[in-house]
Amino acid sequence: MYYEKDxxxxxxxxxxxxxxxxxxxxxxxxxxxxxxxxxxxxDVLAWxxxxxxxxxxxxxxxxxxxxGQGCPGCGQLTCTCSxxxxx
Amino acid sequence: MYYEKDxxxxxxxxxxxxxxxxxxxxxxxxxxxxxxxxxxxxDVLAWxxxxxxxxxxxxxxxxxxxxGQGCPGCGQLTCTCSxxxxx
Numbered sequence: 001m002y003y004e005k006d007x008x009x010x011x012x013x014x015x016x017x018x019x020x021x022x023x024x025x026x027x028x029x030x031x032x033x034x035x036x037x038x039x040x041x042x043d044v045l046a047w048x049x050x051x052x053x054x055x056x057x058x059x060x061x062x063x064x065x066x067x068g069q070g071c072p073g074c075g076q077l078t079c080t081c082s083x084x085x086x087x
Numbered sequence: 088m089y090y091e092k093d094x095x096x097x098x099x100x101x102x103x104x105x106x107x108x109x110x111x112x113x114x115x116x117x118x119x120x121x122x123x124x125x126x127x128x129x130d131v132l133a134w135x136x137x138x139x140x141x142x143x144x145x146x147x148x149x150x151x152x153x154x155g156q157g158c159p160g161c162g163q164l165t166c167t168c169s170x171x172x173x174x
Binding site: 004037039078 | 089121124130165
């Protein structure tokens, strides 16, 4: 939808926008309405997708590659790793 | 996959993990391989999805609600807004 503008801006410039939206998301999570949160989540995901496109990464393929078989730690669809672990 | 752990950690604690992954993504974008970038994009998306789940926001519905009809500014699938504008 925005590829030409995004590519012209490059990864670094686009990352700045993502960070701005991330701040708005934090704010909405702290004291926003459900509608505001929904909007900010959409914006963050949109900018994340944008950067992936500019960087030549297929986001769907990325998530499927890492998490498509379940938790990368224990291999289960419902994670059974120790609570001390990262996730 | 991680809902019970995530819900116990809450939105604030989960946001910290998201920020950590965001830093790793920035690093991978700066000087990582394609494989490393793909991995970090997957992690950021996973944590973003996690926070949305804990906050009761349906990420798919959120993006479809805001961008499903095209650019929210001009309504086109390929944005024709002025370059001065936000996107």
